[in-house]
Amino acid sequence: MPRQTVSHEEGAIYEFTPALDPIATVESGAELTIETRDSLDGAVQTDDDLIESVPEEVNAATGPIEVADAEPGDVLAVEIEDVRLAEDRGRVVTIEGFGLLDGHEDIEAPRTTVTPVADDTSPDADGTAADADANTDAVIEFGDHEVAVDPCIGTIGVAPAEESFTTLVPHDHGGNLDTTDVSAGNTIYFPVFQAGAMLAMGDSKAAMADGEMCGTGAEIATDIDVTVSVIDGDDVAIELDRPLIETPDAWKTVASAESMEEACELANMDAISLLVAEHGFDPTEAYMFSSLVGGLEISQVVDPLVTVRNALPKTHCDGPF
């Protein structure tokens, strides 16, 4: 089967709802290229393009893509093979009412800094003719500073169980997780809440810090290569309630909540479930063990719910599949 392309021009959502109409249907095991537009729908092209308030529609997620045979109780695996920049610039913005330091006296909003994509092998590159596909050698320019391109997918998820969530919000279905580990080489697993799963993704960044403090990374359009697979719920060692990420070295539970403390609790409880299922620990033993290896990490502290992860090194966790 050739790799199938699904573009934001065919359809994109601004809300993950329980009942989504797919723009494409694929089989488990399908290899896809998902084309995404930037989180601000192209509204920002120069430093003069300011975002006065958080747009009602933001983080367009290409999809939904129905995965045949995915049923509630199953797990959808999204193996991310590549995230390629699809335009010649990213953009970092501050928006009034948004961001970790929103309202601090020294912080100005709205402000925009466009970050041209360039090639770090050419010190004089002006960013206008960069080979945006060559991520390995690419940088973005923030003023006269070059930042290595390290793309991640900001918004990715499936149709939720009962509630609806705009693409500004992260929750158990995924959504606006803004997690740097959602990147090439890693796999993200979602609980399937609805028949067909209804995968959608967008809101990529050319680079982002853990925390996403100012409210954005370098927002940019991307072409994302993934393989999607359905895992029968009966073959999973735990009941997966929330997204889970596999990196080459670790399993990372991902939890979103109103406070960071609450998100930490959920991420840690999910890590405990993995350790209990695999090692036969009782929950208290698993809790104590989780206090020795890996640990809690910050995804983002700026969205309506914040997101935290709990990493378990593969030396101590084989994962639930």
Next chain:
Amino acid sequence: MPRQTVSHEEGAIYEFTPALDPIATVESGAELTIETRDSLDGAVQTDDDLIESVPEEVNAATGPIEVADAEPGDVLAVEIEDVRLAEDRGRVVTIEGFGLLDGHEDIEAPRTTVTPVADDTSPDADGTAADADANTDAVIEFGDHEVAVDPCIGTIGVAPAEESFTTLVPHDHGGNLDTTDVSAGNTIYFPVFQAGAMLAMGDSKAAMADGEMCGTGAEIATDIDVTVSVIDGDDVAIELDRPLIETPDAWKTVASAESMEEACELANMDAISLLVAEHGFDPTEAYMFSSLVGGLEISQVVDPLVTVRNALPKTHCDGPF
């Protein structure tokens, strides 16, 4: 000058106060070995030794050590050369009223798991005769799981400006930071608030996860090699308000506060100060740049104030000294 030893038997504090009496006085540039006892003062030697409530005196910090010529406004650099295990076992405990999941129905407190130190080259090691000095190859045993020894110093600080803080509490003077990066190969910098700085440290762990979720790592006595140096405040590019850590790859601001959100704000503002001083950014530019590189990290989420850090990679930050 031979390396000078300062032992907890000569003196240890359970509270960082503005007016501390030193047990030793050293010159700037002194090479020291600091001997510390475990955070629970040896009360836990077997799994049957339970801690019913947080002890009034906990995290004994060996010292205070007066560093001659350190004056308020200066910076004290503590270069950590080695942290050696000084006993044959660590201990992980839960304590009622303490820990991320305190009060959750599945979590039992008090509970103790002693973690014998062993040698991972010998699969049958029983932990009783381990060479506790050979950190490189050492592991701790958690049941039949071996965890690599990777020691860190839990409590380290200087005399604070005005308030007093027990050694259970982290704040701008350091104290119970419970930060995995306070470890061999790194340097931690403190603001000097009082003449002589009055350095003290203890509460080491043989291993700890970022977050220290159950309330402890593997608590253990250690011998710590450090070099202490005074940096003239006039030679520092920023006003250092809180601890700062230098690793081989990054500068990490460290902030403690009542909520994680507040700690994130402080750590991010300190990172912004570094970027403004070095690159001539305005604060908003620095804030946006901080949202692209490095990022927020969790130190601990269990102490009376929680601790967060903001890492800036050295590729983008040369530090303030």
